[in-house]
Amino acid sequence: MLHIANLRASIAGKTILNGLDLDIAAGEVHAIMGPNGAGKSTLANVLAGRDGYVVSGEATFEGVDLLALAPEDRAAVGVFLAFQHPVEIPGVGNMYFLRSAVNVVRAKRGLPEIGAMDFLGVAKEHMARLEMDPAFLSRSVNAGFSGGEKKRNEILQMSMLEPRLAILDETDSGLDIDALRIVAQGIERLRSPDRSMLIITHHPRLLDDVRPDYVHVLSGGRIVRSGDHHLAAELEANGYTSTLAAVPA
Amino acid sequence: MSDVIEALVEREYAFGFHSDLDTDLAPKGLDEDVVRLISAKKGEPEWLLEWRLAAFCHFLTLEEPTWSNVHHPPIDYQDMHYWAAPKPKPQLASLDELDPEIRATFDKLGISLAEQERLSGVAVDAILDSVSVATTFKAKLAEAGVIFCSFSEAVREHPDLVRKYLGSVVGYRDNFFAALNSAVFSDGSFCFIPAGVRCPMELSTYFRINAAQTGQFERTLIVAEEGASVSYLEGCTAPMRDENQLHAAVVELIALDDASIKYSTVQNWYPGDADGKGGIYNFVTKRGRCAGARSKISWTQVETGSAITWKYPSVILQGDDSVGEFYSVAVTTNHQQADTGTKMIHIGRNTRSTILSKGISAGHAQNTYRGLVKILRSATGARNHTRCDSLLIGPECGAHTFPYVEVKNDTAQVEHEASTSKIGEDQLFYCRQRGLTEEDATSMIVNGFCREVFDELPMEYAVEAQALMRVSLEGAVG
Numbered sequence: 066m067l068h069i070a071n072l073r074a075s076i077a078g079k080t081i082l083n084g085l086d087l088d089i090a091a092g093e094v095h096a097i098m099g100p101n102g103a104g105k106s107t108l109a110n111v112l113a114g115r116d117g118y119v120v121s122g123e124a125t126f127e128g129v130d131l132l133a134l135a136p137e138d139r140a141a142v143g144v145f146l147a148f149q150h151p152v153e154i155p156g157v158g159n160m161y162f163l164r165s166a167v168n169v170v171r172a173k174r175g176l177p178e179i180g181a182m183d184f185l186g187v188a189k190e191h192m193a194r195l196e197m198d199p200a201f202l203s204r205s206v207n208a209g210f211s212g213g214e215k216k217r218n219e220i221l222q223m224s225m226l227e228p229r230l231a232i233l234d235e236t237d238s239g240l241d242i243d244a245l246r247i248v249a250q251g252i253e254r255l256r257s258p259d260r261s262m263l264i265i266t267h268h269p270r271l272l273d274d275v276r277p278d279y280v281h282v283l284s285g286g287r288i289v290r291s292g293d294h295h296l297a298a299e300l301e302a303n304g305y306t307s308t309l310a311a312v313p314a
Numbered sequence: 315m316s317d318v319i320e321a322l323v324e325r326e327y328a329f330g331f332h333s334d335l336d337t338d339l340a341p342k343g344l345d346e347d348v349v350r351l352i353s354a355k356k357g358e359p360e361w362l363l364e365w366r367l368a369a370f371c372h373f374l375t376l377e378e379p380t381w382s383n384v385h386h387p388p389i390d391y392q393d394m395h396y397w398a399a400p401k402p403k404p405q406l407a408s409l410d411e412l413d414p415e416i417r418a419t420f421d422k423l424g425i426s427l428a429e430q431e432r433l434s435g436v437a438v439d440a441i442l443d444s445v446s447v448a449t450t451f452k453a454k455l456a457e458a459g460v461i462f463c464s465f466s467e468a469v470r471e472h473p474d475l476v477r478k479y480l481g482s483v484v485g486y487r488d489n490f491f492a493a494l495n496s497a498v499f500s501d502g503s504f505c506f507i508p509a510g511v512r513c514p515m516e517l518s519t520y521f522r523i524n525a526a527q528t529g530q531f532e533r534t535l536i537v538a539e540e541g542a543s544v545s546y547l548e549g550c551t552a553p554m555r556d557e558n559q560l561h562a563a564v565v566e567l568i569a570l571d572d573a574s575i576k577y578s579t580v581q582n583w584y585p586g587d588a589d590g591k592g593g594i595y596n597f598v599t600k601r602g603r604c605a606g607a608r609s610k611i612s613w614t615q616v617e618t619g620s621a622i623t624w625k626y627p628s629v630i631l632q633g634d635d636s637v638g639e640f641y642s643v644a645v646t647t648n649h650q651q652a653d654t655g656t657k658m659i660h661i662g663r664n665t666r667s668t669i670l671s672k673g674i675s676a677g678h679a680q681n682t683y684r685g686l687v688k689i690l691r692s693a694t695g696a697r698n699h700t701r702c703d704s705l706l707i708g709p710e711c712g713a714h715t716f717p718y719v720e721v722k723n724d725t726a727q728v729e730h731e732a733s734t735s736k737i738g739e740d741q742l743f744y745c746r747q748r749g750l751t752e753e754d755a756t757s758m759i760v761n762g763f764c765r766e767v768f769d770e771l772p773m774e775y776a777v778e779a780q781a782l783m784r785v786s787l788e789g790a791v792g
Contacts, residue, residue, distance in 0.1 A: 114746075114747070115743050135752075136743060136746035136747050137747075137752075139747075140748060140749035141749055144747075145747075148747075150740075151744070152740045152743075152744035153741075154744070154758070154762055155763065155765075156763055156764070157758050157761070157762035158764070162745075162748075162758070163748075164756070165751060165758070166745075166748060169749040169754070170748075170749040205638075205762065226748070226749075242471030253786065
């Protein structure tokens, strides 16, 4: 489903990704861990199409060359990025924003528009599960939200947009234990045979609740070790430095 | 990001057509004879001619002011027409007799003059070049005692009211352009809401410049008597021409005790082309006087057009407990310049004013907020809150803020907040990642920025304003 080969990315002359290879099949959940500066967020940004990187190599999703597409066209293909730092858009209603996004993506997939009432019903169901107050719908996108509220809002958007490839960039960072559980359950609910997920995290705790099929360690701009969820436990026990030192050069 | 910037500096102007009307034009130039000619064309009473001539004499002693933050080549006041009217001057028994070409002009602008469009529920006075060509819903308004007609008709039918209030808020000595307007004003709208009447519908004037090399000088006078209220909206467009055309209007509002006037403007004069050629010079004096206790005057403006906009809709808060408001969105792109803001003059006790200004600049445009909050010694307990937000799109544009505050009473509370932000790549990327195009994302972010001001517009115009913003900022994204 997602195929990445020899992916390289640099910004302002500095190499961040340095020949990264990764394949994620349909229905699989992969976690990427790694020390600060390893290139985790860059990988998420490059896959989603953020400006400013010089990119080479290959990244296809179901045979579609992602790197050739504008960010909005990648979204239409089904790529979703849950932002590490969700952006505030003052004056734009959360519900309006989300419905616009859902309908734009639906239109590109040849699906009919969802009316305001139907949309509201579905949104409220998802919000109840995420323990979000429905009042969030009428507030401006992320404006004045706490860190935890922003992250829940990302999961709400993901739930509504029903992506094929969900990339979660440190969605667990800055969450308290309760919020972490709610977010993890939200992610777990979206696990499905026709959806791939790439979870970027610093902390193995999230992976207790969302058990990944594979765990990869990213270091120096490439994947240096892969394993199953036991790798996350090992990292937690020993830290990156000694875990990676055990890897043959 | 650079694609957006490039796209934003280009724009399409949807109202740039010119109607082929047979026009009665005065010769170019400005002198006493022209003033007399205009007055004679309109069959005005002697007192009004005298007033015009006094204004003209005063005008001759003035120099064009240069203090604003806008730049343009000198205006040659002798090189334009001061009178242009569609021929034959319509004396209509009903709208059915309106010149079909004029009707088509307004239909094209989306302003239906046909009374069958009753459902719209908005009475319209349509002004083409120098004269009012039609006013709708007059009979229905008359039932409520509301007078809504062209200025010329008001001079004929209600001379005492006009004489009482004309120049009572903006005298001809007020400033250079007010003096010019007072000498040569050709038409405009007149509204009078008698005591205790809530005007039963929105009133609206639509200004259209059609003739070439013509200045438009109209006056609007709105009087709300004790306990009366009215909501009034003006819209403006002009054909695309390479020359600059001058629009120097005067608007006077008077609110007596407990009266309320809400005045909204959607200004979309031709802004000039992408290189800054052509466009309207919009030099307008707008002022309201809260003459009565507990009266309220609220200005809301959405300024997207004109090569240069230079105006400061103001409120004189004379009555105790009176309220003045100014809500503004000014958009400048390409080489447009705007120097706009307000003056709140607090005279009465416990007077309150609110200023909310949103300036948006793209391309090479310069956008200036200039405001004065003046609290006189008499204004015990006066309060003002001012907020000026600027949004920059691209690296070449500018935003400037000149807030002046003069407080002569210790009990006053004056607050000023200001912010300048850029449409962030972060915001754009976030929206695009969710599937919105760059164009939709920009439009959404800008509309969000303006939300609080749009919320002040009457419902149907809020939608129009959003659409207008989109056209203004995004003509050629893609």
